[in-house]
Amino acid sequence: MREVNVVVLPGDGIGPEVVAEAIRAVEIVAADAELAITWREELMGGCSIDAHGTALTDDVLAACQAADAVFLGAVGGPKWDTTDPAKPRPEQGLLGLRSGLGLFANLRPVKPLEALWDASPLRRERIAGTDLLVVRELTGGIYFGARGREGDRAFDTCEYTRGEIERVAEVAFEAAARRRAKVTSVDKANVLESSRLWREVVTDIGTRHPGIALDHILVDNAAMQLVNRPSEFDVIVTENMFGDILSDEAAMITGSIGLLPSASLGTGTAGLYEPVHGSAPDIAGKGWSNPMATVLSAAMMLRYSLEAPEAADRLEAAVAQALNEGARSRDLGGELGTTAIGDRLVELLGR
Ligand code: IPM
Ligand code: MG
Helix, strand or coil, X not given: CEEEEEEEEEECCCHHHHHHHHHHHHHHXXXXXXXXXXEEECCCCHHHHHHHCCCCCHHHHHHHHHCCEEEEEECCCHHHCCCCCCCCCCXXXXXXXXXXXXXXXXXXXXXXXXXXXXXCCCCHHHHCCCCEEEEEXXXXXXXXXXXXXXXXXXXXXXXXXXXXXXXXXXXXXXXXXXXXXXXXXXXXXXXXXXXXXXXHHHHHXXXXXXXXXXXXXXXXXXXXXXXXXXXXXXXXXXXHHHHHHHHHHHHHHHCCHHHCEEEEECCCCCEEEEECCCCCCCCCCCCCCCCHHHHHHHHHHHHHCCCCHHHHHHHHHHHHHHHHCCCCEHHHCCCECHHHHHHHHHHHCCC
């Protein structure tokens, strides 16, 4: 048995229910892969604000820094919504983890299953063949630049350094080398200075990867092309906020944001794994949420941080099989609840 440590942050809203189902499925494939996972559960987000007055305590951050991986549900909810800059917000926990763990590359794969093509708001023929990966820069840009408010004036700053762009571009080119060898860099170089540097640096990194085709498109055009011809993208690399927006848009190509996993990686093998959907406070506690995005995030964790790629493959295959056989939660127009989906996956994994 190989032993690994994972910090679990179920968070708020539907976070705890989807995480619980995912852990059930992971336990099965991990045991078969001779992997003993010690799960250490901690508070982060709104639940941590309630308990400690802050979304991320120093102790929890330290536990995450010491772990092999961090597995997260979702954070936030109307209870903690505020525009008062002096009050704590759940999202600060997530941003604190990203910067505290140095997780500069966020990977969000989008590959709609044929069985779900009719669940997408796009027509079948548009979606056919779509298999893309958004590589979003995660610790720079306007999310982390200087900001402030003075009376009736407020500002946020978008800043990037060459080094920050280089390292995320590297991740994108390396991913493309294992896929269809194409990188599309998204920026707003016709307006923003930080985008002009972005374009210059990505072009430089591209010269080190002569086998990979590189093109640059403006973010407004990218938003349009994502719904017009999604299948033509392979790897999309972009800065923090553009990536936030485009990855939600890309998620809808699959028909539901309830299916999208993500991995946030830094320089080592440790990483943070979470579904792209949020805490969905409107359905929290009803047992309706779809745990599949969380199960798929766990698969990414097994692959990228826990060195158990076969276990990852099995989780992904089980989700695909369940969907192909018609398992549908409410986000996909069906009736199965959170535990029913979890039961189905456990059954398909042979338990
Ligand atoms: C995401 C979320 C976060 C982000 C929020 C919750 C801060 O939308 O992970 O995409 O904007 O990065
Ligand atoms: Mg987002």
